[in-house]
Amino acid sequence: MFDGKKILITGGTGSLGQALTKRLLNYNVDAIRIFSRNENEQVKMSSKLNDPRLRFLIGDIRDNNRLERALEDVDVVFHAAALKHVPIVEYNPFEAVQTNILGSQNVINASLKEDVETCVCIGTDKAVSPLNTYGATKLLMEKLFITASNYLNPQRHKTKFLAVRYGNVLGSNGSVIPKISEQIKSGNKITITDPTMTRFNITMNEALDLIERATKNGNGGEVFIPKLEAYKLSDLKDAVCEIFNKKVEEEIISVRPGEKFHETLLNLDELRNTVESDMDYILFNDLKKNTNNYPITTMKEQYSSDNVKLIEKDKIKEIILNEKIIELN
Numbered sequence: 001m002f003d004g005k006k007i008l009i010t011g012g013t014g015s016l017g018q019a020l021t022k023r024l025l026n027y028n029v030d031a032i033r034i035f036s037r038n039e040n041e042q043v044k045m046s047s048k049l050n051d052p053r054l055r056f057l058i059g060d061i062r063d064n065n066r067l068e069r070a071l072e073d074v075d076v077v078f079h080a081a082a083l084k085h086v087p088i089v090e091y092n093p094f095e096a097v098q099t100n101i102l103g104s105q106n107v108i109n110a111s112l113k114e115d116v117e118t119c120v121c122i123g124t125d126k127a128v129s130p131l132n133t134y135g136a137t138k139l140l141m142e143k144l145f146i147t148a149s150n151y152l153n154p155q156r157h158k159t160k161f162l163a164v165r166y167g168n169v170l171g172s173n174g175s176v177i178p179k180i181s182e183q184i185k186s187g188n189k190i191t192i193t194d195p196t197m198t199r200f201n202i203t204m205n206e207a208l209d210l211i212e213r214a215t216k217n218g219n220g221g222e223v224f225i226p227k228l229e230a231y232k233l234s235d236l237k238d239a240v241c242e243i244f245n246k247k248v249e250e251e252i253i254s255v256r257p258g259e260k261f262h263e264t265l266l267n268l269d270e271l272r273n274t275v276e277s278d279m280d281y282i283l284f285n286d287l288k289k290n291t292n293n294y295p296i297t298t299m300k301e302q303y304s305s306d307n308v309k310l311i312e313k314d315k316i317k318e319i320i321l322n323e324k325i326i327e328l329n
Contacts, residue, residue, distance in 0.1 A: 001027075001212075001215065001216055002024060002027040002028075002029050002076070003027060003028040003029070004028065004029070004030050005029055005030060005075040005076055005117075006029075006030050006031045006032075006033070006073055006074045006075050006076075007024060007029055007031070007032045007033070007074065007075065007076045007077075007078070008032075008033040008035055008070060008071060008074045008076075008077050008078070009021060009032065009033070009034055009035065009077075009078045009080060010035045010036070010061055010077070010078070010079045010080055010081035010107060011035075011036055011079075011080035011081030011082060012032075012033075012034030012035055012036050012045075012080070013034060013036040013038045013041035013042055013045055014036075014080060014081075014173065015169065015172040015173045015204070016080050016122060016169065016172070016204070016207065017034065017036070017078075017080050018045060019204045019207075019208060020078060020080070020208060020211065021034065021045075021049065021054070022049070023208050023212075025049070025051055025053065025054075029053060030053070031053050031054075031055055032053055032054055032055070033055040033056075033057055033070060033074065034054060034055065034056050034057065035057045035059050035061075035067075035070050035081070036057075036058070036059070036081065037058065037059070037060050039058060042056045042058070057070050060103070061079075061081050061099065061103035061104070061106055061107055062098055062099060062102065062103050062106065063106075064106040064109060064110060067106050067107060067110040068110045068113055068114065070110075071110045071111065071113075071114040071116065072114060073114075074114060074116050075116060075117045075118070076116065076117060076118045076119075076120075076215065077107065077111055077116050077118070077119040077120070078120050078122070078211065079104065079107045079119065079120065079121040079122060079145075080122045081099070081103065082099060082100050082122075082138070082141075083095060083096045083099045083100060083134070083137075084124075084134060084174075085134075085174055086126070086132050086134050086256060086257075086258050086259060087256050087257060087258070089132070089133050089134040089137070089258075090132060090133050090134070090257045090258050093133045096133055096134065096137045097137060100134075100137035100138060100140075100141055101137050101140045101141060101144070104121065104140075104141040104144055104145070105144055107119065107121075108144060108145065108148045108151075108161065111159050111161075112148070112151060112152070112157055112159060115156075115157055115158060115159065116159050117158060117159065117160065118159070118160045118162065118215055118218075119145070119148075119159055119160070119161050119162070120162045120163070120164065120211060120214060120215055120218075121141055121142065121145045121161075121162070121163045121164075122163075122164060122211070123138055123141070123142045123163050123164060123165035123166075123223065124138050124165065124166070124167070125165065125166065125167040125200060125263040125264060125265045126138060126260075126263070127139035127141075127142055127165065128165075128263075128264040128265060128266065128267050128270075129264060129267050131258055131259075131260055132257070132258025132259070133258065134258070135258075142163045142165070142223060145161045145162065145163045146161065146162075146163055146221050146222065146223060146285050147221070147285060148161040149161060149220050149221050159220075160218060160219065160220035161220055161221065162214050162215070162218040162220065162221075162222055162223075162224065163214075163222070163223040163224070164207075164210050164211055164214050164223070164224045164225075165223050165224070165225045165265060165283075166200065166202050166207060166210060166225065166226055166228070166265070167199055167200035167201075167202055167228070167263055167265070167305070168199060168200075168202075169202055169203065169204050169207050170201060170202065170203050170204070170319065170320070170323065170325060171203075171204070171320070171323065171325030171326070172204070176199075176233070176236060176237075177236070177240060177320065177325055177326065179191075180236075180237060180240045180241075181240060181244070181326055181327075183248070184240070184241065184244050184246055184248055185244075189248065189249045189250060189251045190237060190241075190248050190249070190250040190251070191250070191251050191253045192233060192234075192237055192250055192251070192252060192253070193233070193252070193253055193254070193255050193256070193259070194233065194252075194255065194261060195232065195233055195234035195237070195252075196232060196233070196234065196261070197232070197233040197261050197262070198230045198231065198232055198233070198261075198262050198263070198305035198306050198310065199230060199231060199233065199236075199263055199305055200228045200229075200230050200263055200265065200305050200308075201228060201229050201230055201231050201311055201316075201319070202226065202228055203319065203323050204323070205323070206226065206228075210224060210226045210280070213279065213280060214280075217277075217292070219289065219291055219292070220289070221284065221285055221286070221289050222282050222283065222284055222289070223282070223283040223284075224280050224281075224282055225265050225266060225280060225281040225282070225283060225303070226279065226280055226281075227276075227279060227280060227281065228265070228308065229308055229309045229310065229311050230305035230306070230308050230309070230310055230311065231310060231311045231316055232310060235310075235311070235312065235313040235316055236316055237250070238313050239313045239314075239316040239317040239320060240320070240326065242313075242317060243317060243320060243321065243326055244326075261306075262304050262305045262306040263304065263305045264302055264303065264304040264305070265281075265303045265304070266281060266283065266299070266302060266303035267302045268301075268302045270283055271297060271299055271300075271302070271303075272296075273285070273286075273287055274296070274297045274299070275287075275290055275294035275295060275296050275297060276294060276295065276296075276297045277294055281297060281299075281303065282294060
């Protein structure tokens with residue numbers, strides 16, 4: 001699927017971008033272009049991976065001309081660049097629109113102009129019935145991608161536009177586990193919002209598997225959503241404390257602006273346009289595009305983190321240790 005391909009990853013120096021790069025280097029790819037604004041992270045990433053197939057391009061998805069140059073002769077685009085920290089986006093909504101919406105439109109336009117084969121955007125559960133500005137901007141990004149085929153001229157373009165949608169990756173930058181781990185190491189109180197909050201559980205490897213499945217199986221215009229379990233925030237916190245073998249004082253803090261108690265990956269209105277495979281739910285803007293003839297989902301309730309199986313504390317510990325998410329030193 002990726003052999004001999006030239007690939008570009010926007011936001012390629014982020015947690016997902018770096019993990020995806022490592023995964024793709026296992027294939028016989030021709031080249032991987034890392035497109036991001038973060039010069040320092042590019043230097044560190046280049047030193048760490050040290051592969052002649054890597055190309056590091058400084059640029060911003062807000063700059064359409066730079067994107068077009070970066071996409072010359074590219075076959076596959078993975079669009080992971082975004083402003084994504086909920087409180088920061090709430091405080092800086094104009095900037096989020098520029099990057100998450102208009103920047104995504106630039107990625108689509110440049111992909112059409114350069115006639116790439118496949119363009120996949122990385123979505124989020126916060127885009128479903130969005131409560132915060134981040135979710136709203138990512139919903140529009142998703143909508144742009146799954147309707148981009150409306151602008152395709154079949155005689156000139158061949159690009160497949162796809163989206164994947166999932167929750168926070170376990171242990172990714174800025175997520176709960178690194179925050180709790182740092183508080184434990186520094187001897188500070190653990191700050192936690194509501195212990196009964198639930199979140200979908202997905203590891204980095206599972207996220208990468210999803211992206212690969214979507215790239216392989218998608219025909220264009222779909223949103224691929226993995227079938228996941230969830231965890232309670234209190235169980236995650238207890239699992240991390242037991243891994244460190246420390247009992248730490250905790251402080252309950254208020255819920256952040258725009259934060260939900262439970263996350264949703266499919267709302268009730270989306271179910272009528274949702275089919276399912278063995279591993280994923282697949283949302284169509286138009287069910288006539290279900291050319292693989294997947295069966296329509298039998299779900300009757302929205303697919304939210306309080307409506308799925310909850311992982312117990314010991315299983316969370318096992319996942320964290322197996323995935324090597326925590327550094328004890």
